[in-house]
Amino acid sequence: xxxxxxxxxxxxxxxxxxxxxxxxxxxxxxxxxxxxxxxxxxxxxxxxxxxxxxxxxxxxxxxxxxxxxxxxxxxxxxxxxxxxxxxxxxxxxxxxxxxxxxxxxxxxxxxxxxxxxx
Numbered sequence: 001x002x003x004x005x006x007x008x009x010x011x012x013x014x015x016x017x018x019x020x021x022x023x024x025x026x027x028x029x030x031x032x033x034x035x036x037x038x039x040x041x042x043x044x045x046x047x048x049x050x051x052x053x054x055x056x057x058x059x060x061x062x063x064x065x066x067x068x069x070x071x072x073x074x075x076x077x078x079x080x081x082x083x084x085x086x087x088x089x090x091x092x093x094x095x096x097x098x099x100x101x102x103x104x105x106x107x108x109x110x111x112x113x114x115x116x117x118x
Contacts, residue, residue, distance in 0.1 A: 021077065021103060021104070021105040021107060022077070022103040022105060022107035022108075022109045024076070024077055025075055025076065025077035025078050025101070025103050025109065026109050026111060028075050028076060028077075029071075029072065029075050029078075029099075029101075029111065029113070030111070030113065032046075032047070032071065032075065033048065033071070033097070033113040034113075035047030035048065036048065036049075036050045036051065037049045037050065037051075038051075048067060048068075048071060049067065050115070053067065054067065054095070054115075055095075055115075055117055059088065061086055061088075064086050064095075064097075065084060065086050068084060068086060068097045068099070069081050069084055072084070072099055072101055075101075077103045077104050077105075078101045078102070078103055078104075079101075079102055079103065079104055080101065080102045081099065081100075081101050082100040082101060082102055082108065083098070083099060083100040083110070084097065084098070084099045084100075085097070085098045085099075088117075093116060093117050094114050094115065094116055094117065095114065095115045095117055096112055096113070096114045096115075097112065097113050097114075098110070098111075098112045099111065099112070099113075
């Protein structure tokens with residue numbers, strides 16, 4: 001049974017469609033990566049543990065990579081993480097995670113999520 005997620009507009013913008021498959025997984029990754037753990041009152045474990053783990057002085061990239069890998073694998077419709085690179089651009093004060101995943105429908109998607117760090 002396919003996993004169905006949020007809504008999206010058709011290419012011409014005239015119809016509302018249910019997001020499914022790889023598009024749904026990508027949407028959930030993009031949105032979920034912006035949630036900080038502890039910020040949703042009804043689900044305090046949702047999101048990434050930004051404070052105390054990711055946004056710290058001298059971050060451990062092995063731990064950050066493990067956190068992102070687990071986050072990607074826990075996303076509905078994702079069956080494997082094919083590539084994952086975490087980088088910190090100190091000059092631009094930006095943390096980026098580039099990834100490629102394979103979804104249940106066999107599609108492969110890749111993208112990047114970035115965080116500004118103050």
